[in-house]
Amino acid sequence: MGRYVIRRLLQAIPVLLGTTFLIFAIVYALPGDPLQALAGEKRVDPVFAATLREQFHLNEPLIVRYGYYLRDIVSGNFGTTFRGLPVSTIFEGKFQVTFKLSITALIFEAIIGVGLGLWAALRRGRWEDKGILAITLLMVSVPTLVSGFVLQLVLGVKLKQSTGIDFFPVAGVQDGVRSYLLPGFVLAMVSIAYLTRLTRTSLMETLRADYVRTAVAKGMPRRRVLGRHALRNSLIPMVTYLGADLGTLMGGAVITETIFNLPGIGQQLFQSVYLRENPVVVGIVTVLVLIYILANLVVDLLYAVLDPRIRYE
């Protein structure tokens, strides 16, 4: 296993290089003067623009700019935004916000998604199953902005107005774990729908498998059959989804971060793409790729734990 892990980590190097260059090239190729975007609706001041162009090497060809970027990275400088905010500040501040948010979401996803899926599978075809299907449809078809805002209004504003107690903070990160509960749930909602359906399906498959039937026939208690045999063996697709979803949650939390005023990288990434701030976009995406790679690696290692027949190749 050690060798397998090392091999996978070595493979990460070309992936990282490939990604940074690819992202760099895409951002470079996008039309639109970044400095004009910086100026908003007025025409950008030519003096101001010229100075920044110089400072950020915006007039250089792609390969030269990428070279500057790599050179800076090697000397430990991750670059700054056009407005002078060091990318390292974004790393230390915003990443941890988004990371906490995504982990909270992942926990909700795992508990609620698997829970609902399990319930639906066991109650297959009955009203519980249908009710859960309706909930999942709702979660997919109502946009996050609406569900998030309604939850914020009801659980944040109204609850506080009527009780005077701040159960769920409306906005910000100043309340520790409590700050992340509501946004974490909102962020998790769409993924919960996926996981619920996935769990239901995979569990139903395993429930019909021979060894489960055998276990039941042997008179093994239902709970034990479920836990020891059925669930464990149906976990693989769910774990795969969860692992791959972590990165998606981290990079795609813009809307949730906005609704709950969490200063995270989702917003930063969005804004930096908008302004074509290459060092920032590449910096953030590189960290995201690393998270993908590690999460996928952990998931691949888990396969063998969940199903002893699977071996690392």
Next chain:
Amino acid sequence: MSNDTLSATAPAPQPAKPVKEKKPASLWSDAWYDLRRNPVFIIGGIMLGLLVIISAFPGLFDTVGVEPSTCSLAQARKGISAEHWFGTDNLGCDVYSRVIHGAKVSIIVGIVSAVVTGLVGGALGLLAGFFGRWVDVLLSRVAEIFFAIPSILGALLILAVIGRDNAGIASVVLALSLLAWPMILRIMRASVITAKHQDYVMAARALGAGPGRIMMRHILPNAVAPVIVVSTINLGAFIAAEAALSFLGVGIQSPQISWGLMIADARNRFLEAPLPLLFPALFLSLTILSVVMLGDAVRDALDPKLR
């Protein structure tokens, strides 16, 4: 793998599992036989069929004198009435006719993107999971790179490539699929890895079945369920996501209509005027429901254990 290529010409081996004796028909035709008798499939099919008819011939469902383009700002955010069955939206347009006329784009975008990602991600996942080694390394690493492209960046890239004036349904499908296939690959790969270690696959291999045959006949039917599930939900997510692309100029543009756009336009004033959001969301839900039903039925039909 050279043994396997040789064995492709070998006589077809007996299926490794006891299948029904009926006929040596393929699993796929068995599945079709089952499907036609499954009420879930029939109901789901009828629902989807209706939605497809609506999207193909929206004119059939028009109410008299009301068109999606009949908008009067003075009539904005009105409730249900004889003239406006589903009320009016923020610009005073008729929600019912817009839902009807918006079906086309949404259903095409949803289905095509879901099918494209399902096929591409599924096929690559099957290869990665089945062959492992360098095939897996290559495909999985490429998927990781694609995973990392932020969706807005992907969409802008497509826009930059095709140009602002060519934006439309095709560019939407492209943008959505480009970023969604890696997840399907991961899911398919996981299922294939599990399936290929099952006894019946081992048995088939021992009996000399070629890789193509093993993949299509033994592994795919057993591994496809999670992909179908994820793709059905994807379909809904794609319909909703299409609207976001319109704001960048990638998506479809007014006066064309889609459910995703209607939902996006209505969400700002959702509490003031819920109808313009609820009705397209309802149709979106019905679409997902119909494909979920179809998906469930297909999965059951493909599952040999059910027989």
Next chain:
Amino acid sequence: MRVTKGAQIVAGTALLALAVAACGGSGDTSGSSSSAAGNAGAVRVEIAEPQHDLIPGNTTETSGAEVLNALFVGLVDYDADKKPYNRVAESIESPDSTTWTIKLKDGYKWHNGEPVVAQNFIDSWNYTANGANAQEGNYFFGSIVGYDELNPGEGKTPTATTLKGLKVVDDKTFTVELKNPFSGFPTMLGYTAFYPLPKAAFESEGKLKADFGGNPIGNGPFKVSKPWKRGTDQTISTVRNEDFKEGKAKVDAVDFKIYTDLNTAFNDLRAGNLDIMDQLPAEAISTAKSEFGDRYIEQPSSGIGYIGFPIKSGADYAKNADIRKAISMAIDRKTITETVFSGTRVPADDFISPVVSGYRQGACGEACTYDPAKAKALFDQAGGAKMGAIEIGYNGDGGHKEWIEAVANNLRTNLGAQVTPKPVEKFATILDDLGNKKWPGSFRMAWIMDYPSPENYLRPQFGSGGSSNYSGYKSKEFDDLVTQGDAAKTLDEGIKFYQQADDLVLKELPYIPVYFYQTNGAYSQHVKNVKIDPFERIDLFNVEKA
């Protein structure tokens, strides 16, 4: 023009089209404001994240300006009529509107105890005017003699480090020499970019200390109580300056809380976690009116929204003045402002905003009056039907979709025209294309004033070579009239020339004025006497605890 708070928010969240509705409800915002970082008992004010560190010359958006307005006080400020009155300045005079002598009052001190002297203004202005420092407020100094030496253009090196038009006479007096006479010069001086900077701000001559922007030393009624780390801290905490010349502020601390979404901030205001908002989302207006009653603020603001045309390089319909007029007459401004904007905008009828002197109600006359029949007749007579689909470009990230679609519906219904609303990722795309003469259709446009003078609404947008002249409008007569206005003895005498210039543009309609912006704000039960100035800055000096 300045970048509005809205524009910045939007930059962060382009796809969202932001803004969700808020429903009505009882407004019992209970007093228990818990937890939030910052000073206990401070007045909490909503801002967006300032785009730069807190440096006056680098701040041209409303959020940073809001904070700096509490920390600094400028030469002049603006009264309820938007007229400048002296604050740090004792007098600002000029015999010829070209050379201005500015005298300072005694007694204004920096937060570190040093007196505010003439050199502080000169240091600050030189720093901002120096192109090498890439300050956003750089362009404000373009009218001062010596600016060109500091900003020679791309690729050339500056031949000076100070503006030669600025001269210290003594500790309390300095002079400013302008390139051309401009009677409105004093109106410019209250804006953020003209604040002074203390000696302590500079590491060496012409070089700011790196940490100054997070922990600035000002001369105003409040001072920073905890250094602010941009990009990380969500609150900027300030406490009262006990040593302020004009007396003590009524509240002992102000926290500026950073939000990315106005709807979120509004919910926090309702939940009692915030005290003052000077900008509300349109969806929240009806709730705000009913829930906040007389704690809801509505007043004109300086912004104008237009639909513009490339009148020289555009499509046939864009080049035709009659078609432009027909389009203008076919837009139902009243219903759009009431329904789409919920009254956060009002119909526009002049190129000069109602917040500055020189505005004339109904100046636009018939052309800005909704008259579908006449519009249609004019449109047909000018052959509009044969000119192809009318495109209206807008940026998809700014919440403009709804009103553009409403205008499009107006034109379809009233003119029988084909209309294609055309969203792009961001406004810069349209501006780029217009600059390259590649944008044939019409486009949305907006303007927010830099300083309260009619000139600021005219020359930059319609003057030949104006910094934001996107329509390509060019008229020597117009240019002359504006210059005459500038050269008048007083601002008031200049107004009639500006109005004549205004009339010329109104006749041509390179832009169609559609709406004037409004300032909509609300405040909690914890505070009273909340006033907002034409720059959308809150007068925090006079805010009281309720």
